[in-house]
Amino acid sequence: MLDLALASFVVGLLALGLKRPFIWVLAYLYVDIVAPQKISYFLLASIPLSLVVFCAAFGGWLVADDKTDSRFTLRQGLLAVLLAYCAVTTLFADFPVEAAEKWGWVWKALVFAIFLPLTLRTRLRLEAAVLFMVLAAGSIVITGGIKTIVSGGGYNALHFFVQDNTGLYEGSIISCVAIAIVPLIFWLARHGTIFPRDWQVRTFALALVFACLLIPVGTQARTGLLCIALLGVLSLRSAKNRFVYLGALVLALLVAVPFLPKSFTDRMQTIENHQADQSASTRLAVWAWTLDYAKDHPFGGGFDSFRSNKLVIETRDAETSGNTTAVETSTITDQGRAFHSSYFEMLGEQGWPGLALWLWLQASGLWQMERLRARWRKRAAAPGAGPEAQWQAPLASALQQAQLIYLLGSAFVGIAYQPFILMLIGLQCGLWSYLKRGDTVPRRPAVVIPVAAP
Amino acid sequence: MVDYFAIGLTHLLMALAAWRLVLRGDLDREDAPAPEEPGA
Numbered sequence: 001m002l003d004l005a006l007a008s009f010v011v012g013l014l015a016l017g018l019k020r021p022f023i024w025v026l027a028y029l030y031v032d033i034v035a036p037q038k039i040s041y042f043l044l045a046s047i048p049l050s051l052v053v054f055c056a057a058f059g060g061w062l063v064a065d066d067k068t069d070s071r072f073t074l075r076q077g078l079l080a081v082l083l084a085y086c087a088v089t090t091l092f093a094d095f096p097v098e099a100a101e102k103w104g105w106v107w108k109a110l111v112f113a114i115f116l117p118l119t120l121r122t123r124l125r126l127e128a129a130v131l132f133m134v135l136a137a138g139s140i141v142i143t144g145g146i147k148t149i150v151s152g153g154g155y156n157a158l159h160f161f162v163q164d165n166t167g168l169y170e171g172s173i174i175s176c177v178a179i180a181i182v183p184l185i186f187w188l189a190r191h192g193t194i195f196p197r198d199w200q201v202r203t204f205a206l207a208l209v210f211a212c213l214l215i216p217v218g219t220q221a222r223t224g225l226l227c228i229a230l231l232g233v234l235s236l237r238s239a240k241n242r243f244v245y246l247g248a249l250v251l252a253l254l255v256a257v258p259f260l261p262k263s264f265t266d267r268m269q270t271i272e273n274h275q276a277d278q279s280a281s282t283r284l285a286v287w288a289w290t291l292d293y294a295k296d297h298p299f300g301g302g303f304d305s306f307r308s309n310k311l312v313i314e315t316r317d318a319e320t321s322g323n324t325t326a327v328e329t330s331t332i333t334d335q336g337r338a339f340h341s342s343y344f345e346m347l348g349e350q351g352w353p354g355l356a357l358w359l360w361l362q363a364s365g366l367w368q369m370e371r372l373r374a375r376w377r378k379r380a381a382a383p384g385a386g387p388e389a390q391w392q393a394p395l396a397s398a399l400q401q402a403q404l405i406y407l408l409g410s411a412f413v414g415i416a417y418q419p420f421i422l423m424l425i426g427l428q429c430g431l432w433s434y435l436k437r438g439d440t441v442p443r444r445p446a447v448v449i450p451v452a453a454p
Numbered sequence: 455m456v457d458y459f460a461i462g463l464t465h466l467l468m469a470l471a472a473w474r475l476v477l478r479g480d481l482d483r484e485d486a487p488a489p490e491e492p493g494a
Contacts, residue, residue, distance in 0.1 A: 123484065139465070146460070
């Protein structure tokens with residue numbers, strides 16, 4: 001039954017694409033995020049769905065779309081260079097078989113991120129892409145949120161409808177992404193035009209944000225808690241009345257804490273005493289190993305180069321009772337541990353040039369969104385500015401906040417090529433190029449100031 | 455059950471959004487007649 005419903009949904013989207021080929025781009029966003037072929041057992045599982053939809057999206061753009069407004073931006077160039085660089089390191093990888101496997105999905109995500117901005121030519125398309133990304137991720141988030149309320153969740157205990165720890169279905173990744181989309185949900189609720197901005201949309205948006213905030217509780221990924229804290233700080237920046245906002249935040253926190261499951265508060269307390277925690281100690285050991293590894297392999301070891309690591313980890317558990325502290329030390333050996341950080345993932349796999357490219361890609365996004373935000377806030381506040389000048393700064397701001405949350409979360413999770421985040425980068429490129437294009441065409445006749453002849 | 459609810463709700467909204475998008479001229483061209491601002 002579910003198979004049939006999902007298949008008819010996909011077929012329906014593809015059919016609508018016959019009238020408007022851009023719908024195929026949205027279909028690809030959906031397929032890549034939700035992976036309906038993994039939920040389905042036979043109908044969609046039997047065809048290479050992702051490939052079919054990508055071909056439709058690209059073919060539709062190539063054949064039927066107007067390309068006069070499509071621009072290739074610097075950051076798309078960076079993505080292309082990164083793609084080529086990764087191709088080379090894959091050829092010379094330490095572990096050719098495993099590297100080829102990771103390359104198999106990384107190249108698709110990079111190519112799509114390069115392609116996406118070319119299609120985002122209108123405001124409505126930008127909004128539609130944001131909406132589809134939020135709703136597609138929402139299908140996972142809503143399940144997780146409800147299950148957390150019902151069962152309280154648990155580390156690796158929250159079951160989504162796909163059980164293979166890939167894409168967004170992995171606990172730490174969905175915790176980070178769920179928090180990252182919160183600013184985008186608010187933007188859609190305030191500035192969306194596809195659905196009427198009425199009480200129904202506002203209620204749905206609030207419920208979805210609540211579900212997003214529950215995901216780190218449900219998955220008990222500590223990274224998610226840090227992301228929520230950052231979200232709180234970042235939203236202070238766009239809050240109109242900061243004191244009221246801060247008060248509401250503290251109140252919400254005081255109300256929420258007693259409801260948190262004990263297993264969650266216990267786990268979060270290990271952030272403080274991280275030396276006793278094997279997962280945190282392993283991370284520090286892997287990062288130290290990666291720095292050493294990069295000395296011998298400055299150009300990286302290709303995808304999955306972490307497989308050669310052998311770690312000896314010492315954990316210290318300090319227990320204080322009265323004025324005596326008993327320290328228990330134990331040694332664990334471990335090998336082939338993943339990077340557990342996107343920064344070290346880039347360094348270990350692609351070396352210093354790869355890390356530099358990736359950082360440039362991220363930093364330029366933050367900078368571009370900051371510029372757009374500043375410019376359009378000024379325009380929105382200018383006398384005579386209409387409703388058509390109000391959505392740009394908030395969108396740039398939301399995309400920047402989403403990226404900052406990702407950059408914090410990715411310090412502890414290896415998600416450097418996470419397709420969802422690459423789509424966000426694609427959206428940033430699209431917005432930058434769209435607004436820049438508008439700037440080259442004068443919106444009103446220029447005022448000519450007569451200058452007296454000397 | 456929860457899975458069906460989440461999948462059902464989000465897919466319904468995506469289907470509705472796709473349908474509304476197809477009907478809007480400004481999806482492909484911004485000089486097309488602007489739609490009425492819903493709820494504005």
